[in-house]
Amino acid sequence: MGTTHTELEQETIRICQELIRIPSVNFGDGKGDEKAVAEYVAGLLSEVGIKNTIYESAPGRCNVIARIKGRNPNRPGLVVHGHIDVVPANADDWSVDPFGAEIKDGFIWGRGAVDMKNMDAMILATVRDWARTGYVPERDIVLAFFADEEAGSIYGSHFIVKEHPEVFAGCTEAVSEVGGFSVTVAGGKRLYLIETAEKGIHWMRLTAQGRAGHGSMMNDDNAITHLSEAVAKIGRFEWPQRYSKTVKAFFKRIAEETGQPYDEKDLRPLLKEIGFASTMIGATLQNTANPTMLESGYKANVIPGAASATIDGRFIPGFEEELNSTIKSLIGDNIKVETITRDKALEVPFEGDLVEAMCNALIKQDSVAIPVPYVMSGGTDNKALADLGIIGYGFSPLKLDADFDFMAMFHGVDERVPVEGLTFGVRVLKDFLENA
Numbered sequence: 001m002g003t004t005h006t007e008l009e010q011e012t013i014r015i016c017q018e019l020i021r022i023p024s025v026n027f028g029d030g031k032g033d034e035k036a037v038a039e040y041v042a043g044l045l046s047e048v049g050i051k052n053t054i055y056e057s058a059p060g061r062c063n064v065i066a067r068i069k070g071r072n073p074n075r076p077g078l079v080v081h082g083h084i085d086v087v088p089a090n091a092d093d094w095s096v097d098p099f100g101a102e103i104k105d106g107f108i109w110g111r112g113a114v115d116m117k118n119m120d121a122m123i124l125a126t127v128r129d130w131a132r133t134g135y136v137p138e139r140d141i142v143l144a145f146f147a148d149e150e151a152g153s154i155y156g157s158h159f160i161v162k163e164h165p166e167v168f169a170g171c172t173e174a175v176s177e178v179g180g181f182s183v184t185v186a187g188g189k190r191l192y193l194i195e196t197a198e199k200g201i202h203w204m205r206l207t208a209q210g211r212a213g214h215g216s217m218m219n220d221d222n223a224i225t226h227l228s229e230a231v232a233k234i235g236r237f238e239w240p241q242r243y244s245k246t247v248k249a250f251f252k253r254i255a256e257e258t259g260q261p262y263d264e265k266d267l268r269p270l271l272k273e274i275g276f277a278s279t280m281i282g283a284t285l286q287n288t289a290n291p292t293m294l295e296s297g298y299k300a301n302v303i304p305g306a307a308s309a310t311i312d313g314r315f316i317p318g319f320e321e322e323l324n325s326t327i328k329s330l331i332g333d334n335i336k337v338e339t340i341t342r343d344k345a346l347e348v349p350f351e352g353d354l355v356e357a358m359c360n361a362l363i364k365q366d367s368v369a370i371p372v373p374y375v376m377s378g379g380t381d382n383k384a385l386a387d388l389g390i391i392g393y394g395f396s397p398l399k400l401d402a403d404f405d406f407m408a409m410f411h412g413v414d415e416r417v418p419v420e421g422l423t424f425g426v427r428v429l430k431d432f433l434e435n436a
Contacts, residue, residue: 008129008430009423013108015044016121016422017101019084020110026085028151030058037084039061041145042126048131052143055164061155063145065167068127070139077140077171078354078436079390081381082120083149083156086112093413107416114409116177116263118417119154120145121394122426126433137433142171146381152203152341157384165388174385176434178376179394180362180428182369183277184402186258189370192362193277195394196357196373197246198380200320200345202313204327206230207336212305219303224296227307229289230331234311236332242316243267246347247284251374276405283377287323289313310340314377317345343383347375348391354436358395361432365424366399378410384420397428 005013014164026032041064045052052066061290064084070077089098089111096102099110107113123143130137144167146156153159160167179195208230210223251270251328255262256272263265267285271278296307315323327337350373359371382392398421400406409415 005423008125008426012121012125012127012422012426013419014120015124016108016113016118016417017103019117019120020101020108020112020232021099023099024085024281025088025194026148026150027088030155032085032148032151032155033060034062034084034147035060037410038064038145038147041084041120041124044128045143045287048126048128050131055160057147057155057159057163063147063156064143064145065164066143066159067167068130068137068141068143070137070141072138075139077142077168079144079168079171079174080114080123080433081144081146081157081174081176081383083146083177083381083386084117084120085147085156086115086117087150089415090132091381095414098415103208103419107418108422109414109416110427111415113415113417114406115411115415116396116421118398118425119177122429124421125426126430129430136378139436140170141299141433142168152343153384154239157381161384161387168385168388168390171390174382174390174392175395176382176392177378177394177396178378178380180358180397180425181365182398182400182408183274185254185273185275188402189257190366190368191253191257191370191372192397193374194350194358194371195376196350197244197347197375198345198382198394199314199316199375199377201322201341201343201379202323203340203342204311204313205308205338205340206311206331207306207308207338210303210305213303215301215303223304223307225294226293226335227309230335231294231309233330233375234289234327237289237293237326239288240327241266241268242287242319242322243285244317244347244375246350246373247416249350250281250372250374253370265345275402276407280377280407281374283314283375284316284375287313287315287319287326287433288377289323289327315345317347319344343379344386346382346386346392348393354393357391357432357436360435361428362397365428365432395432397425398422399424
């Protein structure tokens with residue numbers, strides 16, 4: 001493998017592996033530690049003379065920021081950002097060590113391989129290449145490696161935006177994760193999905209109160225029963241279809257490229273044309289609310305006085321109020337709703353010089369590339385940057401085989417990234433950043 005890749009590509013592979021081998025697990029509820037991985041990132045930058053600062057928002061919760069000065073001080077800066085935390089991995093469920101970063105069957109395996117230490121590695125390899133060759137970009141490039149993205153970004157991007165906004169001075173645009181990956185449709189056409197919109201987030205805790213008592217007695221005011229009924233209603237609810245501008249633009253292009261009819265009353269039939277991407281794209285056609293956690297009780301024969309559940313709510317741009325009011329109507333007045341995390345939906349146009357640079361970079365590396373805008377079902381640190389008026393896109397390019405289920409990799413067992421997809425990605429990213 002080493003003899004077939006350029007120095008840039010080899011370094012991307014190596015850095016991706018080394019990042020994965022540093023467990024930076026975010027358990028949520030403030031329990032995370034990015035210190036070791038932040039120090040590794042800072043070391044890679046310092047080694048080639050790129051000055052950087054580690055910002056610690058709480059013990060162990062570390063963010064790394066650096067600014068590479070551009071040639072043209074009149075151009076606004078571009079933020080290139082990634083998060084350095086990962087979700088937990090239960091080693092017993094995996095076929096390999098989730099923090100081993102083993103290369104097998106043409107993939108780098110490990111937690112964070114696609115979410116998102118692959119992009120972190122591409123960024124680091126690119127700017128290290130610049131430093132070694134003396135390349136200076138046209139505009140200022142602010143590098144941001146954030147903590148805590150996997151648990152609401154409180155100790156990461158939101159902390160930096162609130163406490164240290166000066167690090168982004170003069171920046172107007174940003175790029176980060178989950179965009180620029182390929183989806184193969186009918187006829188072998190390769191679409192590259194560039195994220196120009198993302199759903200908003202509302203994580204809620206539902207709490208039901210009841211009458212505590214002995215498990216052997218009659219009880220018509222059981223908190224677990226009240227909660228279970230409410231959770232079941234939410235979990236089974238069929239949300240109405242709500243189509244954003246980006247969703248319409250995406251599916252119009254799908255219909256054109258596949259020769260299928262486009263019916264704006266119901267776009268769901270077109271989901272079958274986009275393979276693995278349908279699981280995520282399907283969630284961008286409507287609001288969603290998934291029960292994810294339940295908590296109650298402490299003994300088999302004690303009826304508890306309270307029970308709680310966590311709901312992961314996501315809303316289409318413009319439909320936050322519909323999500324919240326629908327949840328309230330489903331559960332009734334007797335169940336308390338608290339907000340755990342709430343963040344905005346984003347939607348920006350698929351146009352302008354930055355988007356053109358993305359499209360050109362993809363086509364240069366894959367002549368049959370068809371770049372299209374899409375809505376992401378999750379969220380990114382672009383939400384925090386939006387508070388500073390910075391327009392964000394998802395662009396962490398990857399060329400993927402048609403039969404590779406990319407979406408299953410996010411937070412999934414046996415997460416892995418194709419080596420050739422990664423080396424393609426760093427070529428595209430470097431070209432993009434040199435022409436952005």
